[in-house]
Amino acid sequence: MKRFDCMSKLAARLSDELVILSLGASVDEWYNAAPHMREASLFQQQLGCVTPQAFGLACGLPERQIVSLDTDGGLLFNLGILATLGNEQPKNLFVVVWDNEQYQSIGGPKTHTASGRVDLAGIARASGIDHAYTATTLEEFDAHCEAGLKSDTPYVVVAKVAGTVQPEIKRKHSDGREDKYIFVRHVEKTEGITIMGPSEHN
Amino acid sequence: MQQSAVEAVIRGLKRAGVTLVCYLPDSLFKELYPALDADPDIRTIQVTNEGEGAAICGGVFLSGQRAALVMENSGLRASVEPLARMGLGAGIPVVMLMSYRGDMGENNWWAVPHGTTMEPVLKALRIPYVVEREEERIEQAIVDAYELAYSSYYHTAVALSGSFVR
Numbered sequence: 462m463k464r465f466d467c468m469s470k471l472a473a474r475l476s477d478e479l480v481i482l483s484l485g486a487s488v489d490e491w492y493n494a495a496p497h498m499r500e501a502s503l504f505q506q507q508l509g510c511v512t513p514q515a516f517g518l519a520c521g522l523p524e525r526q527i528v529s530l531d532t533d534g535g536l537l538f539n540l541g542i543l544a545t546l547g548n549e550q551p552k553n554l555f556v557v558v559w560d561n562e563q564y565q566s567i568g569g570p571k572t573h574t575a576s577g578r579v580d581l582a583g584i585a586r587a588s589g590i591d592h593a594y595t596a597t598t599l600e601e602f603d604a605h606c607e608a609g610l611k612s613d614t615p616y617v618v619v620a621k622v623a624g625t626v627q628p629e630i631k632r633k634h635s636d637g638r639e640d641k642y643i644f645v646r647h648v649e650k651t652e653g654i655t656i657m658g659p660s661e662h663n
Numbered sequence: 664m665q666q667s668a669v670e671a672v673i674r675g676l677k678r679a680g681v682t683l684v685c686y687l688p689d690s691l692f693k694e695l696y697p698a699l700d701a702d703p704d705i706r707t708i709q710v711t712n713e714g715e716g717a718a719i720c721g722g723v724f725l726s727g728q729r730a731a732l733v734m735e736n737s738g739l740r741a742s743v744e745p746l747a748r749m750g751l752g753a754g755i756p757v758v759m760l761m762s763y764r765g766d767m768g769e770n771n772w773w774a775v776p777h778g779t780t781m782e783p784v785l786k787a788l789r790i791p792y793v794v795e796r797e798e799e800r801i802e803q804a805i806v807d808a809y810e811l812a813y814s815s816y817y818h819t820a821v822a823l824s825g826s827f828v829r
Binding site: 516522542660 | 710730752814
């Protein structure tokens with residue numbers, strides 16, 4: 462199963478959701494697979510931060526569906542977030558874990574899931590997230606996207622994907638700071654709120 | 664922590680517009696956490712480590728609400744990587760309120776390194792901070808920390824020490 466194909470399936474289901482996603486080649490793949498979600502997607506560069514940040518966003522915008530595009534390496538960095546989600550039970554958070562069993566962005570050294578003994582969906586279930594599944598086919602993944610985006614309890618799908626990158630995808634040229642402004646202005650516009658407002662005149 | 668100091672912290676957080684607090688409980692702020700839990704205007708989220716709390720607070724910032732990360736100052740060390748990435752890399756601010764273990768008057772050997780490292784770590788990350796040892800200054804210090812964080816879009820920190828937390 463290719464990550465890009467999964468992304469294309471997920472992207473077709475998204476319109477006004479907000480997405481927090483992980484670093485590496487999956488960023489460019491996502492922006493190519495879901496160009497209509499460019500302003501609504503923010504990548505985070507730190508392992509272990511993606512799902513926590515998506516959860517914070519979900520807490521602050523309880524009426525908005527939030528999607529976390531995390532990774533095996535990222536989730537393994539802070540498994541504690543699964544216990545936090547298990548206890549907090551957010552109603553508007555769908556977590557996808559791209560599990561390619563490697564640290565792809567630095568050339569592909571294996572992660573702990575490569576042994577076949579570590580089951581991230583099992584860890585999520587044991588942490589109190591009842592809806593946590595592993596998908597190995599595109600059809601399974603798509604069905605979990607449909608269910609996960611409608612779920613009113615936290616929903617995790619671990620997508621077992623190949624360690625390949627979609628060829629000939631366009632690279633994004635923005636840095637973390639520009640990406641933040643793009644994302645914040647999109648949230649402001651679509652929510653009708655001010656996040657980064659004007660300075661005082663004094 | 665004295666009850667009047669607990670109340671001053673909560674007054675400061677409310678004046679600053681905080682609606683959500685992430686915390687990992689510690690001993691000096693022991694009385695603060697249940698008071699935050701009980702406050703109807705503030706949602707509390709207990710986290711598994713302070714770095715996770717920093718990231719959740721960053722997500723709350725992106726939603727337009729205001730969050731605080733409340734912890735012992737040892738939690739600063741656990742938060743360094745997410746703070747550096749979010750603050751220096753993206754301009755996503757986190758406001759921290761921490762108990763100052765290892766300050767003058769520290770009576771536990773294991774807490775001494777917390778005092779040794781707190782200010783150098785804050786300085787390494789270029790995080791503006793104040794250490795408050797007088798109760799009457801707590802409320803305004805918290806309000807000021809949010810003012811600066813939302814002007815600079817960078818982290819700020821308030822460390823509480825002195826007799827009101829011991």
